[in-house]
Amino acid sequence: xxxxxxxxxxxxxxxxxxxxxxxxxxxxxxxxxxxxxxxxxxxxxxxxxxxxxxxxxxxxxxxxxxxxxxxxxxxxxxxxxxxxxxxxxxxxxxxxxxxxxxxxxxxxxxxxxxxxxxxxxxxxxxxxxxxxxxxxxxxxxxxxxxxxxxxxxxxxxxxxxxxxxxxxxxxxxxxxxxxxxxxxxxxxxxxxxxxxxxxxxxxxxxxxxxxxxxxxxxxxxxxxxxxxxxxxxxxxxxxxxxxxxxxxxxxxxxxxxxxxxxxxxxxxxxxxxxxxxxxxxxxxxxxxxxxxxxxxxxxxxxxxxxxxxxxxxxxxxxxxxxxxxxxxxxxxxxxxxxxxxxxxxxxxxxxxxxxxxxxxxxxxxxxxxxxxxxxxxxxxxxxxxxxxxxxxxxxxxxxxxxxxxxxxxxxxxxxxxxxxxxxxxxxxxxxxxxxxxxxxxxxxxxxxxxxxxxxxxxxxxxxx
Numbered sequence: 222x223x224x225x226x227x228x229x230x231x232x233x234x235x236x237x238x239x240x241x242x243x244x245x246x247x248x249x250x251x252x253x254x255x256x257x258x259x260x261x262x263x264x265x266x267x268x269x270x271x272x273x274x275x276x277x278x279x280x281x282x283x284x285x286x287x288x289x290x291x292x293x294x295x296x297x298x299x300x301x302x303x304x305x306x307x308x309x310x311x312x313x314x315x316x317x318x319x320x321x322x323x324x325x326x327x328x329x330x331x332x333x334x335x336x337x338x339x340x341x342x343x344x345x346x347x348x349x350x351x352x353x354x355x356x357x358x359x360x361x362x363x364x365x366x367x368x369x370x371x372x373x374x375x376x377x378x379x380x381x382x383x384x385x386x387x388x389x390x391x392x393x394x395x396x397x398x399x400x401x402x403x404x405x406x407x408x409x410x411x412x413x414x415x416x417x418x419x420x421x422x423x424x425x426x427x428x429x430x431x432x433x434x435x436x437x438x439x440x441x442x443x444x445x446x447x448x449x450x451x452x453x454x455x456x457x458x459x460x461x462x463x464x465x466x467x468x469x470x471x472x473x474x475x476x477x478x479x480x481x482x483x484x485x486x487x488x489x490x491x492x493x494x495x496x497x498x499x500x501x502x503x504x505x506x507x508x509x510x511x512x513x514x515x516x517x518x519x520x521x522x523x524x525x526x527x528x529x530x531x532x533x534x535x536x537x538x539x540x541x542x543x544x545x546x547x548x549x550x551x552x553x554x555x556x557x558x559x560x561x562x563x564x565x566x567x568x569x570x571x572x573x574x575x576x577x578x579x580x581x582x583x584x585x586x587x588x589x590x591x592x593x594x595x596x597x598x599x600x601x602x603x604x605x606x607x608x609x610x611x612x613x614x615x616x617x618x619x620x621x622x623x624x625x626x627x628x629x630x631x632x633x634x635x636x637x638x639x640x641x642x643x644x645x646x647x648x649x650x651x652x653x654x655x656x657x658x659x660x661x662x663x664x665x666x667x668x669x670x671x672x673x674x675x676x677x678x679x680x681x682x683x684x685x
Contacts, residue, residue, distance in 0.1 A: 230257065255279075256278055262401050265424055266409075268427070276312045282403065289346065298348070300380075310349040329350050367396070374405065402421045408550070442568055467517045468533060468554055471539045474496055474497055494510075516603065522551070541576065608681075609652070613677040614672075620672060628671055641653030
Protein backbone atom coordinates (compact mmCIF):
# COMPACT_ATOMS: atom_id res chain seq x y z
CA UNK A 222 0.00 0.00 0.00
CA UNK A 223 1.46 3.35 -1.06
CA UNK A 224 1.51 6.41 1.15
CA UNK A 225 -1.15 8.20 -0.93
CA UNK A 226 -3.46 5.20 -1.40
CA UNK A 227 -7.14 5.88 -0.59
CA UNK A 228 -7.07 2.67 1.47
CA UNK A 229 -4.71 4.41 3.90
CA UNK A 230 -7.54 6.74 4.96
CA UNK A 231 -10.19 6.07 7.58
CA UNK A 232 -12.94 5.72 4.96
CA UNK A 233 -15.91 3.36 4.95
CA UNK A 234 -14.88 0.15 3.13
CA UNK A 235 -17.66 0.65 0.60
CA UNK A 236 -16.24 4.05 -0.39
CA UNK A 237 -12.74 2.61 -0.86
CA UNK A 238 -14.05 -0.31 -2.95
CA UNK A 239 -16.09 2.07 -5.10
CA UNK A 240 -13.06 4.31 -5.65
CA UNK A 241 -11.13 1.28 -6.87
CA UNK A 242 -13.94 0.40 -9.29
CA UNK A 243 -13.78 3.97 -10.64
CA UNK A 244 -10.05 3.60 -11.23
CA UNK A 245 -9.04 5.89 -8.36
CA UNK A 246 -6.06 4.17 -6.78
CA UNK A 247 -4.01 7.03 -5.35
CA UNK A 248 -4.90 10.49 -4.10
CA UNK A 249 -3.97 13.56 -6.10
CA UNK A 250 -1.75 16.08 -4.28
CA UNK A 251 -4.67 18.26 -3.14
CA UNK A 252 -6.55 15.18 -1.91
CA UNK A 253 -3.52 13.92 0.00
CA UNK A 254 -3.10 17.33 1.65
CA UNK A 255 -6.73 18.02 2.50
CA UNK A 256 -8.56 14.70 3.04
CA UNK A 257 -6.94 13.68 6.35
CA UNK A 258 -7.93 17.01 7.92
CA UNK A 259 -11.40 16.89 6.33
CA UNK A 260 -12.01 13.43 7.75
CA UNK A 261 -10.95 14.67 11.20
CA UNK A 262 -13.70 17.29 11.04
CA UNK A 263 -11.37 20.28 10.78
CA UNK A 264 -12.09 23.41 8.76
CA UNK A 265 -9.95 23.41 5.61
CA UNK A 266 -8.92 26.00 3.01
CA UNK A 267 -7.73 24.22 -0.13
CA UNK A 268 -6.15 26.03 -3.05
CA UNK A 269 -5.57 24.10 -6.28
CA UNK A 270 -5.93 24.38 -10.03
CA UNK A 271 -8.83 23.09 -12.11
CA UNK A 272 -8.82 19.33 -12.65
CA UNK A 273 -6.86 18.59 -9.48
CA UNK A 274 -9.48 16.33 -7.87
CA UNK A 275 -10.96 18.78 -5.39
CA UNK A 276 -14.54 17.51 -5.82
CA UNK A 277 -13.55 14.02 -4.70
CA UNK A 278 -11.68 15.55 -1.76
CA UNK A 279 -14.70 17.25 -0.21
CA UNK A 280 -17.18 14.73 -1.67
CA UNK A 281 -15.59 11.85 0.24
CA UNK A 282 -15.60 13.97 3.39
CA UNK A 283 -19.35 14.57 3.03
CA UNK A 284 -20.16 10.95 2.29
CA UNK A 285 -18.09 9.70 5.22
CA UNK A 286 -19.80 11.97 7.74
CA UNK A 287 -23.48 12.00 6.81
CA UNK A 288 -26.03 9.69 8.43
CA UNK A 289 -27.97 7.93 5.62
CA UNK A 290 -30.84 7.15 7.99
CA UNK A 291 -31.45 10.86 8.63
CA UNK A 292 -33.07 12.44 5.58
CA UNK A 293 -32.54 16.00 6.81
CA UNK A 294 -30.05 18.13 4.87
CA UNK A 295 -26.68 17.47 6.52
CA UNK A 296 -24.28 18.98 3.99
CA UNK A 297 -24.46 22.01 1.69
CA UNK A 298 -22.17 22.67 -1.26
CA UNK A 299 -22.32 26.19 -2.73
CA UNK A 300 -21.09 26.68 -6.32
CA UNK A 301 -20.89 29.83 -8.46
CA UNK A 302 -22.70 28.39 -11.51
CA UNK A 303 -25.39 25.86 -12.30
CA UNK A 304 -23.03 23.92 -14.56
CA UNK A 305 -20.50 23.44 -11.77
CA UNK A 306 -23.27 22.48 -9.33
CA UNK A 307 -24.55 19.80 -11.73
CA UNK A 308 -21.00 18.52 -12.23
CA UNK A 309 -20.32 18.39 -8.47
CA UNK A 310 -23.65 16.68 -7.70
CA UNK A 311 -23.03 14.00 -10.33
CA UNK A 312 -19.52 13.34 -9.02
CA UNK A 313 -20.77 12.98 -5.44
CA UNK A 314 -23.46 10.54 -6.62
CA UNK A 315 -20.79 8.43 -8.34
CA UNK A 316 -18.57 8.50 -5.26
CA UNK A 317 -21.48 7.51 -3.03
CA UNK A 318 -22.81 4.59 -5.08
CA UNK A 319 -21.73 2.12 -2.40
CA UNK A 320 -23.77 3.84 0.33
CA UNK A 321 -27.43 2.87 0.19
CA UNK A 322 -30.15 5.53 -0.03
CA UNK A 323 -27.87 8.60 -0.17
CA UNK A 324 -29.81 11.41 -1.83
CA UNK A 325 -28.05 14.36 -3.47
CA UNK A 326 -30.29 17.22 -4.59
CA UNK A 327 -29.29 20.06 -6.94
CA UNK A 328 -30.85 23.48 -6.27
CA UNK A 329 -30.04 26.02 -9.00
CA UNK A 330 -31.75 28.71 -11.01
CA UNK A 331 -32.94 27.75 -14.48
CA UNK A 332 -34.92 24.80 -13.09
CA UNK A 333 -38.54 25.02 -11.84
CA UNK A 334 -38.68 26.19 -8.23
CA UNK A 335 -41.81 24.17 -7.43
CA UNK A 336 -40.22 20.91 -8.59
CA UNK A 337 -37.25 21.56 -6.29
CA UNK A 338 -39.55 22.43 -3.39
CA UNK A 339 -41.46 19.15 -3.88
CA UNK A 340 -38.19 17.19 -3.90
CA UNK A 341 -37.09 18.90 -0.68
CA UNK A 342 -40.26 17.70 1.05
CA UNK A 343 -39.10 14.11 0.49
CA UNK A 344 -35.74 14.87 2.14
CA UNK A 345 -32.12 14.93 0.97
CA UNK A 346 -28.77 14.31 2.64
CA UNK A 347 -26.60 16.59 0.52
CA UNK A 348 -27.67 19.84 -1.15
CA UNK A 349 -25.63 21.27 -4.01
CA UNK A 350 -26.63 24.64 -5.39
CA UNK A 351 -25.99 28.24 -6.32
CA UNK A 352 -26.21 30.94 -3.62
CA UNK A 353 -29.09 32.80 -5.29
CA UNK A 354 -31.40 29.77 -5.52
CA UNK A 355 -30.49 28.50 -2.03
CA UNK A 356 -31.33 31.96 -0.67
CA UNK A 357 -34.67 31.86 -2.54
CA UNK A 358 -35.55 28.54 -0.86
CA UNK A 359 -34.61 29.93 2.55
CA UNK A 360 -36.76 33.01 1.96
CA UNK A 361 -39.77 30.83 1.09
CA UNK A 362 -39.03 28.34 3.90
CA UNK A 363 -38.81 25.40 1.50
CA UNK A 364 -35.37 24.38 2.78
CA UNK A 365 -34.13 23.94 6.34
CA UNK A 366 -30.42 24.18 7.19
CA UNK A 367 -30.73 23.55 10.93
CA UNK A 368 -28.97 20.18 10.74
CA UNK A 369 -26.16 21.11 8.36
CA UNK A 370 -22.92 19.56 9.62
CA UNK A 371 -20.66 20.49 6.69
CA UNK A 372 -20.61 23.60 4.47
CA UNK A 373 -18.50 23.61 1.30
CA UNK A 374 -17.72 26.75 -0.73
CA UNK A 375 -16.52 25.46 -4.09
CA UNK A 376 -14.61 27.84 -6.36
CA UNK A 377 -15.05 30.47 -3.67
CA UNK A 378 -12.96 33.04 -5.54
CA UNK A 379 -15.38 33.07 -8.48
CA UNK A 380 -18.37 33.09 -6.16
CA UNK A 381 -17.16 36.34 -4.61
CA UNK A 382 -16.15 37.76 -7.98
CA UNK A 383 -19.70 37.16 -9.27
CA UNK A 384 -21.14 39.19 -6.40
CA UNK A 385 -22.48 36.39 -4.18
CA UNK A 386 -20.90 37.70 -0.97
CA UNK A 387 -24.18 38.89 0.60
CA UNK A 388 -26.02 35.72 -0.40
CA UNK A 389 -23.32 33.53 1.11
CA UNK A 390 -23.42 35.53 4.34
CA UNK A 391 -27.24 35.25 4.49
CA UNK A 392 -27.06 31.47 3.97
CA UNK A 393 -24.35 31.00 6.61
CA UNK A 394 -26.53 32.84 9.15
CA UNK A 395 -29.23 30.19 8.71
CA UNK A 396 -27.08 27.20 9.65
CA UNK A 397 -25.52 25.99 12.92
CA UNK A 398 -22.36 27.77 14.07
CA UNK A 399 -21.02 24.40 15.16
CA UNK A 400 -20.21 22.86 11.80
CA UNK A 401 -17.30 22.03 9.53
CA UNK A 402 -16.52 24.54 6.77
CA UNK A 403 -14.47 23.66 3.69
CA UNK A 404 -13.34 26.35 1.28
CA UNK A 405 -11.95 25.39 -2.14
CA UNK A 406 -10.51 28.00 -4.46
CA UNK A 407 -8.22 28.17 -7.49
CA UNK A 408 -6.81 31.52 -6.36
CA UNK A 409 -6.42 33.12 -2.92
CA UNK A 410 -7.25 36.84 -3.08
CA UNK A 411 -7.67 39.01 0.02
CA UNK A 412 -11.47 38.56 -0.11
CA UNK A 413 -11.06 34.83 0.46
CA UNK A 414 -8.96 35.45 3.56
CA UNK A 415 -11.60 37.88 4.83
CA UNK A 416 -14.50 35.44 4.45
CA UNK A 417 -12.42 32.64 5.98
CA UNK A 418 -11.81 34.75 9.08
CA UNK A 419 -15.55 35.35 9.43
CA UNK A 420 -16.96 31.86 8.94
CA UNK A 421 -14.14 29.39 9.71
CA UNK A 422 -12.43 28.22 12.89
CA UNK A 423 -8.66 27.64 12.83
CA UNK A 424 -8.69 26.39 9.22
CA UNK A 425 -5.96 24.07 7.98
CA UNK A 426 -4.29 25.30 4.77
CA UNK A 427 -3.80 22.87 1.88
CA UNK A 428 -2.18 24.32 -1.22
CA UNK A 429 -0.90 22.76 -4.41
CA UNK A 430 1.34 24.80 -6.69
CA UNK A 431 -0.81 26.16 -9.50
CA UNK A 432 1.87 26.05 -12.16
CA UNK A 433 1.58 23.46 -14.89
CA UNK A 434 4.24 21.05 -16.08
CA UNK A 435 5.62 22.45 -19.34
CA UNK A 436 5.69 18.89 -20.62
CA UNK A 437 1.91 18.64 -20.16
CA UNK A 438 0.85 22.05 -21.51
CA UNK A 439 2.82 23.68 -24.30
CA UNK A 440 2.54 27.46 -24.23
CA UNK A 441 2.96 29.68 -27.30
CA UNK A 442 2.89 33.48 -27.39
CA UNK A 443 2.24 35.70 -30.42
CA UNK A 444 2.63 39.46 -30.83
CA UNK A 445 -0.30 41.47 -32.23
CA UNK A 446 -0.91 45.21 -32.58
CA UNK A 447 -4.71 45.56 -32.48
CA UNK A 448 -8.01 43.70 -32.23
CA UNK A 449 -8.24 43.16 -35.98
CA UNK A 450 -4.91 41.33 -35.88
CA UNK A 451 -6.10 39.35 -32.87
CA UNK A 452 -9.16 38.07 -34.73
CA UNK A 453 -7.04 37.16 -37.75
CA UNK A 454 -4.53 35.42 -35.47
CA UNK A 455 -7.27 33.24 -33.94
CA UNK A 456 -8.40 32.10 -37.38
CA UNK A 457 -4.81 31.35 -38.45
CA UNK A 458 -4.14 29.26 -35.33
CA UNK A 459 -7.37 27.30 -35.77
CA UNK A 460 -6.63 26.67 -39.45
CA UNK A 461 -3.03 25.58 -38.89
CA UNK A 462 -3.44 23.33 -35.85
CA UNK A 463 -7.09 22.30 -36.37
CA UNK A 464 -7.89 21.36 -32.75
CA UNK A 465 -11.11 19.41 -32.31
CA UNK A 466 -12.17 21.43 -29.23
CA UNK A 467 -10.90 24.93 -28.39
CA UNK A 468 -11.84 27.51 -25.76
CA UNK A 469 -11.05 31.14 -26.63
CA UNK A 470 -10.89 33.23 -23.44
CA UNK A 471 -11.92 36.90 -23.47
CA UNK A 472 -11.98 39.53 -20.76
CA UNK A 473 -15.45 40.96 -21.60
CA UNK A 474 -18.87 39.70 -22.70
CA UNK A 475 -18.87 42.04 -25.69
CA UNK A 476 -15.55 40.64 -26.92
CA UNK A 477 -16.75 37.07 -26.54
CA UNK A 478 -19.87 37.64 -28.61
CA UNK A 479 -18.04 39.66 -31.27
CA UNK A 480 -15.32 37.03 -31.73
CA UNK A 481 -17.84 34.17 -31.94
CA UNK A 482 -19.81 36.12 -34.54
CA UNK A 483 -16.62 36.83 -36.52
CA UNK A 484 -15.56 33.18 -36.47
CA UNK A 485 -18.99 31.99 -37.63
CA UNK A 486 -18.89 34.61 -40.38
CA UNK A 487 -15.68 32.99 -41.63
CA UNK A 488 -17.12 29.47 -41.60
CA UNK A 489 -15.95 28.24 -38.20
CA UNK A 490 -18.13 26.22 -35.85
CA UNK A 491 -18.22 28.61 -32.88
CA UNK A 492 -20.53 29.78 -30.09
CA UNK A 493 -20.20 32.39 -27.33
CA UNK A 494 -20.64 31.75 -23.61
CA UNK A 495 -21.13 34.78 -21.36
CA UNK A 496 -23.34 36.21 -18.65
CA UNK A 497 -25.92 37.78 -20.99
CA UNK A 498 -27.16 34.39 -22.24
CA UNK A 499 -30.47 33.01 -21.01
CA UNK A 500 -30.03 29.81 -18.98
CA UNK A 501 -31.60 27.66 -21.71
CA UNK A 502 -29.20 29.04 -24.33
CA UNK A 503 -26.28 28.60 -21.95
CA UNK A 504 -27.21 24.96 -21.34
CA UNK A 505 -27.57 24.34 -25.05
CA UNK A 506 -24.21 25.95 -25.84
CA UNK A 507 -22.38 23.89 -23.21
CA UNK A 508 -24.06 20.66 -24.32
CA UNK A 509 -23.11 21.22 -27.96
CA UNK A 510 -19.52 22.03 -27.12
CA UNK A 511 -19.09 19.12 -24.73
CA UNK A 512 -20.58 16.63 -27.21
CA UNK A 513 -18.26 17.89 -29.98
CA UNK A 514 -20.92 19.28 -32.29
CA UNK A 515 -19.34 22.73 -31.83
CA UNK A 516 -15.57 23.13 -32.22
CA UNK A 517 -14.88 26.55 -30.67
CA UNK A 518 -16.29 28.04 -27.47
CA UNK A 519 -15.60 31.75 -26.95
CA UNK A 520 -16.05 32.50 -23.26
CA UNK A 521 -15.45 34.95 -20.45
CA UNK A 522 -13.64 33.66 -17.36
CA UNK A 523 -16.71 33.75 -15.12
CA UNK A 524 -18.95 32.03 -17.69
CA UNK A 525 -16.44 29.21 -18.17
CA UNK A 526 -16.39 28.22 -14.49
CA UNK A 527 -17.64 24.70 -14.09
CA UNK A 528 -16.76 23.86 -17.66
CA UNK A 529 -15.81 20.19 -17.57
CA UNK A 530 -14.72 19.09 -21.03
CA UNK A 531 -12.69 15.92 -21.48
CA UNK A 532 -9.70 16.14 -23.78
CA UNK A 533 -9.86 19.87 -24.54
CA UNK A 534 -7.20 20.26 -27.23
CA UNK A 535 -6.37 23.95 -26.99
CA UNK A 536 -6.92 27.22 -25.16
CA UNK A 537 -6.49 30.59 -26.88
CA UNK A 538 -6.12 33.78 -24.82
CA UNK A 539 -7.55 36.65 -26.88
CA UNK A 540 -6.04 38.97 -24.28
CA UNK A 541 -3.68 38.05 -21.45
CA UNK A 542 -5.67 37.42 -18.26
CA UNK A 543 -5.86 40.17 -15.67
CA UNK A 544 -3.47 38.32 -13.32
CA UNK A 545 -1.02 35.40 -13.55
CA UNK A 546 -3.14 33.06 -11.42
CA UNK A 547 -6.06 33.49 -13.79
CA UNK A 548 -3.78 32.76 -16.76
CA UNK A 549 -2.74 29.48 -15.15
CA UNK A 550 -6.35 28.64 -14.38
CA UNK A 551 -7.32 29.29 -18.02
CA UNK A 552 -4.64 27.13 -19.56
CA UNK A 553 -5.39 24.42 -16.99
CA UNK A 554 -8.57 23.70 -18.97
CA UNK A 555 -6.36 21.81 -21.41
CA UNK A 556 -3.82 19.13 -20.50
CA UNK A 557 -6.02 17.76 -17.70
CA UNK A 558 -5.35 14.52 -15.86
CA UNK A 559 -1.83 14.36 -17.24
CA UNK A 560 -2.88 14.61 -20.89
CA UNK A 561 -1.13 16.85 -23.39
CA UNK A 562 -2.55 20.29 -24.08
CA UNK A 563 -1.67 23.50 -25.88
CA UNK A 564 -2.21 27.16 -24.98
CA UNK A 565 -1.86 30.07 -27.39
CA UNK A 566 -1.73 33.64 -26.04
CA UNK A 567 -1.97 36.88 -28.02
CA UNK A 568 -0.08 39.83 -26.52
CA UNK A 569 0.58 43.44 -27.46
CA UNK A 570 3.05 46.08 -26.28
CA UNK A 571 0.28 47.63 -24.16
CA UNK A 572 0.19 44.41 -22.13
CA UNK A 573 3.93 44.35 -21.41
CA UNK A 574 3.34 44.79 -17.66
CA UNK A 575 1.04 41.75 -17.61
CA UNK A 576 3.62 39.74 -19.54
CA UNK A 577 6.32 40.76 -17.04
CA UNK A 578 4.15 39.62 -14.12
CA UNK A 579 3.39 36.35 -15.90
CA UNK A 580 7.08 35.78 -16.64
CA UNK A 581 7.97 36.16 -12.96
CA UNK A 582 5.06 33.99 -11.85
CA UNK A 583 5.84 31.16 -14.27
CA UNK A 584 9.57 31.45 -13.72
CA UNK A 585 10.24 31.14 -17.41
CA UNK A 586 11.26 33.32 -20.32
CA UNK A 587 8.40 34.39 -22.60
CA UNK A 588 9.36 34.71 -26.24
CA UNK A 589 6.90 35.47 -29.03
CA UNK A 590 6.71 33.33 -32.15
CA UNK A 591 5.69 34.22 -35.70
CA UNK A 592 2.03 33.60 -36.50
CA UNK A 593 1.14 30.95 -39.10
CA UNK A 594 1.36 32.22 -42.71
CA UNK A 595 -1.49 34.43 -43.93
CA UNK A 596 -2.22 32.21 -46.93
CA UNK A 597 -3.85 29.70 -44.56
CA UNK A 598 -6.90 32.00 -44.51
CA UNK A 599 -7.80 30.55 -47.92
CA UNK A 600 -8.37 27.13 -46.34
CA UNK A 601 -11.78 25.82 -45.31
CA UNK A 602 -12.27 25.43 -41.52
CA UNK A 603 -12.73 21.95 -40.08
CA UNK A 604 -16.28 20.85 -39.35
CA UNK A 605 -17.31 19.06 -36.13
CA UNK A 606 -17.60 15.29 -36.29
CA UNK A 607 -20.94 15.33 -34.45
CA UNK A 608 -24.33 17.02 -34.78
CA UNK A 609 -26.92 17.65 -32.05
CA UNK A 610 -30.62 16.77 -32.10
CA UNK A 611 -32.96 18.58 -29.68
CA UNK A 612 -35.95 16.59 -28.37
CA UNK A 613 -38.83 18.48 -26.75
CA UNK A 614 -39.15 16.01 -23.89
CA UNK A 615 -37.05 15.40 -20.80
CA UNK A 616 -37.11 14.32 -17.16
CA UNK A 617 -40.63 15.65 -16.62
CA UNK A 618 -41.85 13.38 -19.42
CA UNK A 619 -39.74 10.51 -17.96
CA UNK A 620 -37.49 10.36 -21.03
CA UNK A 621 -34.28 8.45 -20.26
CA UNK A 622 -31.02 8.07 -22.22
CA UNK A 623 -31.83 4.40 -22.85
CA UNK A 624 -35.14 5.36 -24.48
CA UNK A 625 -33.37 7.68 -26.92
CA UNK A 626 -30.61 5.20 -27.71
CA UNK A 627 -33.16 2.43 -28.30
CA UNK A 628 -35.26 4.62 -30.60
CA UNK A 629 -32.20 5.57 -32.66
CA UNK A 630 -30.74 2.08 -33.02
CA UNK A 631 -33.96 0.07 -33.37
CA UNK A 632 -35.32 -1.39 -36.63
CA UNK A 633 -33.63 0.29 -39.61
CA UNK A 634 -31.92 2.71 -37.23
CA UNK A 635 -28.38 4.02 -37.07
CA UNK A 636 -25.46 2.15 -35.52
CA UNK A 637 -24.86 2.49 -31.79
CA UNK A 638 -21.31 3.67 -32.51
CA UNK A 639 -22.81 6.70 -34.30
CA UNK A 640 -24.54 7.91 -31.13
CA UNK A 641 -22.61 10.24 -28.83
CA UNK A 642 -23.48 11.96 -25.56
CA UNK A 643 -27.09 12.16 -24.40
CA UNK A 644 -28.08 14.99 -22.02
CA UNK A 645 -31.50 15.06 -20.32
CA UNK A 646 -32.95 18.29 -18.87
CA UNK A 647 -36.32 19.00 -17.26
CA UNK A 648 -38.35 19.49 -20.45
CA UNK A 649 -35.86 18.68 -23.21
CA UNK A 650 -33.10 16.32 -24.21
CA UNK A 651 -30.07 16.54 -26.48
CA UNK A 652 -28.42 13.68 -28.33
CA UNK A 653 -25.21 13.88 -30.35
CA UNK A 654 -24.96 11.73 -33.47
CA UNK A 655 -22.23 11.41 -36.06
CA UNK A 656 -22.61 14.10 -38.71
CA UNK A 657 -23.13 11.53 -41.44
CA UNK A 658 -26.03 10.00 -39.48
CA UNK A 659 -27.81 13.27 -38.61
CA UNK A 660 -30.58 13.06 -41.25
CA UNK A 661 -31.55 9.40 -40.69
CA UNK A 662 -31.39 9.96 -36.91
CA UNK A 663 -33.70 12.98 -37.18
CA UNK A 664 -36.13 10.98 -39.33
CA UNK A 665 -36.07 8.06 -36.87
CA UNK A 666 -36.85 10.24 -33.84
CA UNK A 667 -39.39 12.44 -35.62
CA UNK A 668 -41.41 9.52 -36.95
CA UNK A 669 -40.89 7.09 -34.06
CA UNK A 670 -42.05 7.16 -30.45
CA UNK A 671 -40.42 7.70 -27.05
CA UNK A 672 -42.32 6.53 -23.97
CA UNK A 673 -45.26 5.76 -26.24
CA UNK A 674 -45.58 9.24 -27.72
CA UNK A 675 -44.10 11.38 -30.50
CA UNK A 676 -41.86 14.27 -29.44
CA UNK A 677 -40.90 17.16 -31.67
CA UNK A 678 -37.24 16.76 -32.70
CA UNK A 679 -35.02 19.13 -34.65
CA UNK A 680 -31.42 19.41 -35.77
CA UNK A 681 -29.60 22.34 -34.16
CA UNK A 682 -27.77 24.66 -36.52
CA UNK A 683 -25.97 27.98 -35.95
CA UNK A 684 -26.29 29.75 -32.60
CA UNK A 685 -29.15 29.32 -30.07
